[in-house]
Amino acid sequence: MQAVMSPEDMMAFLETVFPQVRGEFLVEEMDGVNTVVRLLVGEKHLRPGGTISGPSMFGLADVTAYVATMARIGKEPLTVTTNCSLDFMRKPVSGKDLLAKARLLKLGRSLSVTDILIYSEGMAEPVARANMTYAIPPKRG
Amino acid sequence: MQAVMSPEDMMAFLETVFPQVRGEFLVEEMDGVNTVVRLLVGEKHLRPGGTISGPSMFGLADVTAYVATMARIGKEPLTVTTNCSLDFMRKPVSGKDLLAKARLLKLGRSLSVTDILIYSEGMAEPVARANMTYAIPPKRG
Amino acid sequence: MQAVMSPEDMMAFLETVFPQVRGEFLVEEMDGVNTVVRLLVGEKHLRPGGTISGPSMFGLADVTAYVATMARIGKEPLTVTTNCSLDFMRKPVSGKDLLAKARLLKLGRSLSVTDILIYSEGMAEPVARANMTYAIPPKRG
Amino acid sequence: MQAVMSPEDMMAFLETVFPQVRGEFLVEEMDGVNTVVRLLVGEKHLRPGGTISGPSMFGLADVTAYVATMARIGKEPLTVTTNCSLDFMRKPVSGKDLLAKARLLKLGRSLSVTDILIYSEGMAEPVARANMTYAIPPKRG
Numbered sequence: 001m002q003a004v005m006s007p008e009d010m011m012a013f014l015e016t017v018f019p020q021v022r023g024e025f026l027v028e029e030m031d032g033v034n035t036v037v038r039l040l041v042g043e044k045h046l047r048p049g050g051t052i053s054g055p056s057m058f059g060l061a062d063v064t065a066y067v068a069t070m071a072r073i074g075k076e077p078l079t080v081t082t083n084c085s086l087d088f089m090r091k092p093v094s095g096k097d098l099l100a101k102a103r104l105l106k107l108g109r110s111l112s113v114t115d116i117l118i119y120s121e122g123m124a125e126p127v128a129r130a131n132m133t134y135a136i137p138p139k140r141g
Numbered sequence: 142m143q144a145v146m147s148p149e150d151m152m153a154f155l156e157t158v159f160p161q162v163r164g165e166f167l168v169e170e171m172d173g174v175n176t177v178v179r180l181l182v183g184e185k186h187l188r189p190g191g192t193i194s195g196p197s198m199f200g201l202a203d204v205t206a207y208v209a210t211m212a213r214i215g216k217e218p219l220t221v222t223t224n225c226s227l228d229f230m231r232k233p234v235s236g237k238d239l240l241a242k243a244r245l246l247k248l249g250r251s252l253s254v255t256d257i258l259i260y261s262e263g264m265a266e267p268v269a270r271a272n273m274t275y276a277i278p279p280k281r282g
Numbered sequence: 283m284q285a286v287m288s289p290e291d292m293m294a295f296l297e298t299v300f301p302q303v304r305g306e307f308l309v310e311e312m313d314g315v316n317t318v319v320r321l322l323v324g325e326k327h328l329r330p331g332g333t334i335s336g337p338s339m340f341g342l343a344d345v346t347a348y349v350a351t352m353a354r355i356g357k358e359p360l361t362v363t364t365n366c367s368l369d370f371m372r373k374p375v376s377g378k379d380l381l382a383k384a385r386l387l388k389l390g391r392s393l394s395v396t397d398i399l400i401y402s403e404g405m406a407e408p409v410a411r412a413n414m415t416y417a418i419p420p421k422r423g
Numbered sequence: 424m425q426a427v428m429s430p431e432d433m434m435a436f437l438e439t440v441f442p443q444v445r446g447e448f449l450v451e452e453m454d455g456v457n458t459v460v461r462l463l464v465g466e467k468h469l470r471p472g473g474t475i476s477g478p479s480m481f482g483l484a485d486v487t488a489y490v491a492t493m494a495r496i497g498k499e500p501l502t503v504t505t506n507c508s509l510d511f512m513r514k515p516v517s518g519k520d521l522l523a524k525a526r527l528l529k530l531g532r533s534l535s536v537t538d539i540l541i542y543s544e545g546m547a548e549p550v551a552r553a554n555m556t557y558a559i560p561p562k563r564g
Contacts, residue, residue, distance in 0.1 A: 017189065048158065054203050054222055059196035081195055082393065083365050083415060085226040085508035087536050087554060089529040105540075105552055106512040110392055111364065111417070113510050115538070115552060117528075129528055129538060129554060131510060133365060135393075223534065224506050224556060226367035228395050228413060230388040246399075246411055247371040251533055252505065252558070254369050256397070256411060258387075270387055270397060272369060272411060274506060276534070299471065330440065336485050336504055341478040363477055367508040 001032035003071040010067055017077050018063075025063050028099070035068040035114075038121075039098040050094030057098070057118060057128050058086065064100040065114035065132035072107050073136060082111075083133040090127045093120035098127070110136055142173035144212040151208055158218050159204075166204050169240070176209040176255075179262075180239040191235030198239065198259060198269050199227065205241040206255035206273035213248050214277060223252075224274040231268045234261035239268070251277055283314035285353040292349055299359050300345075307345050310381070317350040317396075320403075321380040332376030339380070339400060339410050340368065346382040347396035347414035354389050355418060364393075365415040372409045375402035380409070392418055424455035426494040433490055440500050441486075448486050451522070458491040458537075461544075462521040473517030480521070480541060480551050481509065487523040488537035488555035495530050496559060505534075506556040513550045516543035521550070533559055 005013075007027040015022050029036040037060065039045065045056040062081055069079060092098060099119045106113040112134045117126040146154075148168040156163050170177040178201065180186065186197040203222055210220060233239060240260045247254040253275045258267040287295075289309040297304050311318035319342065321327065327338040344363055351361060374380060381401045388395040394416045399408040428436075430450040438445050452459040460483065462468065468479040485504055492502060515521060522542045529536040535557045540549040 020185070020188070020194070044161070047161070053161070053200075055196040055200040058199040059194075062195050081229050083226070083228050085224070085367055085554065087224050087528075087556065088222050089536055105510075105549060108512075113512055113552070126528060129536070131508065131552065131554070133510065226413065226508055228387075228415065230390075230395055246369075246408060254371055254411070267387060270395070270413065272367065272413070274369065302467070302470070302476070326443070329443070335443070335482075337478040337482040340481040341476075344477050363511050365508070365510050367506070369506050370504050 003030045003032045004074050005071070010070065013070070013075050014063070014067070021059070021063070025060070027067055030067060030071045032071055033104055035064055035071060035102040035104070037064040037067055037100045037102070039100070041095070041097050052092045052098065054088065057088070058084070060098055060100050060118060061086065061116045061130035061132060064102045064116055065112070065134060068102045068104045068114045069107070069112040069134050069136070072104065076137060078137045079134050081132060082135045084130060086128060086130045088128050090125060092127045093123055096120045096122060110138070112136060144171045144173045145215050146212070151211065154211070154216050155204070155208070162200070162204070166201070168208055171208060171212045173212055174245055176205055176212060176243040176245070178205040178208055178241045178243070180241070182236075182238050193233045193239060195229065198229070199225070201239055201241050201259060202227065202257045202271035202273060205243045205257055206253070206275060209243045209245045209255045210248070210253040210275050210277070213245065217278060219278045220275050222273060223276045225271060227269060227271040229269050231266060233268045234264055237261045237263060251279070253277060285312045285314045286356050287353070292352065295352070295357050296345070296349070303341070303345070307342070309349055312349060312353045314353055315386055317346055317353060317384040317386070319346040319349055319382045319384070321382070323377070323379050334374045334380060336370065339370070340366070342380055342382050342400060343368065343398045343412035343414060346384045346398055347394070347416060350384045350386045350396045351389070351394040351416050351418070354386065358419060360419040361416050363414060364417045366412060368410060368412045370410050372407060374409045375405055378402045378404060392420070394418060426453045426455045427497050428494070433493065436493070436498050437486070437490070444482070444486070448483070450490055453490060453494045455494055456527055458487055458494060458525040458527070460487040460490055460523045460525070462523070464518075464520050475515045475521060477511065480511070481507070483521055483523050483541060484509065484539045484553035484555060487525045487539055488535070488557060491525045491527045491537045492530070492535040492557050492559070495527065499560060501560040502557050504555060505558045507553060509551060509553045511551050513548060515550045516546055519543045519545060533561070535559060
């Protein structure tokens with residue numbers, strides 16, 4: 001399996017479709033099945049006590065599944081999240097980036113399903129797990 | 142059933158524990174079972190095309206379940222989200238606030254479960270549904 | 283809103299497509315939005331201690347969402363479950379039937395989303411909640 | 424990591440606590456982190472067309488997460504499922520057993536979280552994914 005574009009192309013595409021999150025995410029790996037995205041953790045992602053907010057972790061899982069899907073089908077900005085489930089399992093390490101490691105489990109004509117584990121950089125056990133379903137728009141004939 | 146504090150007390154508590162989201166949420170109803178929280182939609186919640194970002198909807202569902210739980214057990218800042226599932230069903234209406242209408246389905250000693258429907262203000266059909274589980278810390282004896 | 287067939291037609295259809303579960307389920311209400319299905323609890327659904335098995339509750343939620351969807355689109359045996367999430371919240375009452383009360387939250391061209399609360403007959407608080415997504419096959423033109 | 428009992432002890436325990444499912448499941452691997460359980464597919468698990476029923480797949484995921492948890496904490500029959508989410512991704516192969524391959528992601532004092540992929544024997548791509556949360560009863564002091 002191989003991605004249909006490079007991580008650099010993907011980053012440029014993400015910054016066009018999600019300009020609000022520019023500078024927050026870094027696509028580190030992307031081979032068509034496995035995808036790794038880094039959340040560059042900053043002040044805006046933190047909660048008192050140094051933990052990382054739930055919406056920041058949701059956002060990381062969501063972007064990672066989007067990247068995993070686009071890596072195979074190409075640039076389809078109308079691809080939208082339809083379902084997700086998350087388990088928050090451990091407190092992230094204060095001051096560390098988060099790494100989302102994803103595996104594309106299914107790519108059908110109309111749906112993709114991605115499994116994601118989120119780690120604090122340097123920590124062996126995941127802080128969260130997620131699965132995301134994306135709806136892929138029908139091809140114009 | 143009755144809430145153990147007023148919506149005003151809850152708002153003051155939220156702004157203490159989540160100072161980053163000050164001014165984003167408004168607790169509109171809170172009776173111990175049913176809870177309504179408004180997301181005051183601003184520029185930071187939007188995506189190109191005027192839609193509201195997934196992390197903003199996740200954040201609204203999360204705060205609403207937190208409020209629904211605190212309304213019964215009182216101020217327990219160490220209560221944490223352990224699990225959630227969301228379905229994104231319709232595009233939110235551009236320029237409208239979101240209203241999360243929640244029902245506390247279970248309040249056990251160690252877990253609460255809340256069901257949430259999210260509406261664009263003035264729209265009859267929900268834009269999203271969510272369920273959130275919170276872990277409640279053990280009482281100190 | 284109105285259902286496109288009667289509960290009796292639906293029962294006959296269910297017994298054709300799922301002959302294995304004949305006599306287990308009873309469609310009690312079905313108006314196109316709200317659906318109530320009864321699980322006639324028997325020996326095969328029980329676990330030691332008189333509680334009802336998880337697969338029996340999953341099966342009830344699944345059939346109820348199927349009925350809620352068919353009530354609007356008509357008989358489409360190829361409609362399949364793609365996603366579900368369940369919370370098990372209370373122990374069912376021994377020797378009582380289960381009632382699943384469902385609301386069809388979304389009926390799109392390719393997906394339906396149904397929210398379900400499951401009650402032991404006569405009990406005020408739900409024993410479980412579920413949401414189910416069904417994929418609807420494309421119409422043949 | 425190591426399991427606190429052998430697969431044979433686990434099988435004997437399962438047949439005591441779930442006598443209804445005797446002969447349906449086979450614990451194939453169990454090392455304290457990774458667990459493999461086989462569903463010996465028979466007539467009762469099938470739907471018309473040779474596919475395997477949703478409740479059968481739910482039941483397999485549920486038993487597998489239970490085994491994965493007991494493998495570490497020992498025999499705790501009061502451990503109960505509190506939450507699950509499932510994605511059904513492909514049609515199982517007719518006439519083949521199902522294999523559930525699980526990883527225990529978290530074992531806390533009161534909750535375990537297990538990730539599961541379900542395969543038709545001999546098929547490279549998973550037919551379903553699931554995650555299950557179990558509540559572990561407090562230790563008697």
